Amino acid sequence: MRSATFLAQEGSSDVHRRAFLADSLGATAAVKLPAATPSTALSSKGTVGTAHLLxxxxxxxxxxxLDDAYGGGDVRSLAVKHLRRVRRVINTRDYPDTIGRQLRLLAGETAEHCAWLFYDADDQEQARAYWGEALTTATMLRETALEILVLASLSMQASFEGHPRDGYDLARAAQERAAQYGSRVLQSLIASREARALSLMRDDSGASRRLADSMRLVERADRGRPSPDWAAFHGxxxxxxxxxxLYTEAGHHGRATSFLRAALTHQDRTYGRNRALYRLTLARSLVTSGEVDEGAAxxxxxxxxxxxxxxxxxxxxLTEVVDLLAATDATSARQAASELTEYVQERGAA
Structure with a gap:
């Protein structure tokens, strides 16, 4: 969800996914660029320079x-190890002040990504702790871009946990800083977070206005400052x-389905996790609106x-959808619920 490109995916089974991740994570753990030479490789001695930072x-x-395609479950442990590595370099190596600032910024960005991965894995306490670390780094360095990212992420988490008022206030704080940053895409993304919080607060008209603002801003993406890399998924x-x-929260499930279909159709296949989430959300709305057969499919x-x-x-x-299907009388729904329940049980045993 955080970047625009990814390696080609290999295999569709859980075994293939884990094997590919193991290979990819092993390569990532080495953290060596193809162009690295013995004179620039990051060792335990010498002064840290630009090549090491890269x-x-x-x-x-x-x-x-990796997270974009496969989700945070298998990636988060490696992200924590990478953060430990950056911290070790900061605390045990020699480097000029300019490199030191970049290393600390990288530590803050890595802590933020650890938070995102734990959030995606639904471990909210750990996510909150890492976001706190990232926000401390952003404040210390006076790094506005990182501060905006953390505040927007905390807004998302607050809404997810059922605290939309906090979500709205955090999004507003992020928006104030984003206005100074000057990226239309970034302002659009945060406006959509505001809209989400407002819809959960049952302010449907306010949510609609902010979402309309978000759409107008993304249409003007070519103006102002380019968006940061982490916002590449927003469109x-x-x-x-x-x-x-928004329509789902307002109880208009039939109207929600057309937008959820469009979201699934237009979502880049790079974002495997998003496509899974979009399809299941569409299934939920279809079943709730009475289109049970299509929802089951x-x-x-x-x-x-x-x-x-x-x-x-x-x-x-997925669990929400299974519960909805199991509660209906349609044959297609019962069959789908049985197949999905078997899948969940197999995943749990794997």
Whole structure:
């Protein structure tokens, strides 16, 4: 969810996914750029320079890519190890002040990504702790971009945990800083977080206005400052999904389905976790609106994505859909619920 590109995915089974991740994570753990030479490789001696910093930053970039496709479940342990490595370099190595600032910024960005991965795995306490560390770093360095990212992320988490008023206040704080930053895409993303919080507060008109603002801002993405890399996922698919959620919260499940279909259609296949979440959310709305057969079919079709994804949030949505299907009398729903329940049990035993 955090970047724009990814390696080609290999295999559709859980075994293939884990094997590919093991290879990829092992390569990431080495954190070596192809161009690295013995004179620039990051060792335990010597002064840290730009080449060493680039190696560490490439490690974080690789973690972004893996998370986009496969979710945070299998990636978070490596992200924690990478953060420990950056901290070790900061505390045990020699470097000029300019490199030191960049190392501390990288530590803050890595802590933020650890928080995101734990959030996606639905471990909210750990996520909160890492976001706190990242916010401390942003404040210490007076790094506005990182501060905006953390505040926007905390807003998302607050809404997810059922604290929309906090979510709204955090989004407003992020928006104040984003206005100075000057990126239309970033302002659009945060406006969609505001809209989400307002919809959960049952302020449907306010949520609609802020989502409309978000759409206008993303249409003017070519103006102002470029958006940061982490916001690359935000675009029309994300806004279609946000509109679908807004209608869902307002109880208009039939109207939600058209936007959720559009979100799934337009979502880049790079984002495997998002596609799984979008399809399951569409299935939930279809079943709730009475289109049980299609909802059951979409739910079963999600298994194609779920084989490649390890995400607590996605599994929570899957459980919601299974419960809805099991509560209906339709034959297709009961069959789908049985197949999905068997899948969840197999994943739990794996």
């Amino acid at each position: 190696e560490l930053r490439e490690g974080l970039r690789s973690l972004y890519h 029309h698919a994300e806004l279609d999904y946000a509109q679908g959620l 979409q739910a079963v079709a999600s298994l194609e994505h779920l084989d490649e994804v390890e995400s607590g949030r996605v599994l929570r949505r």
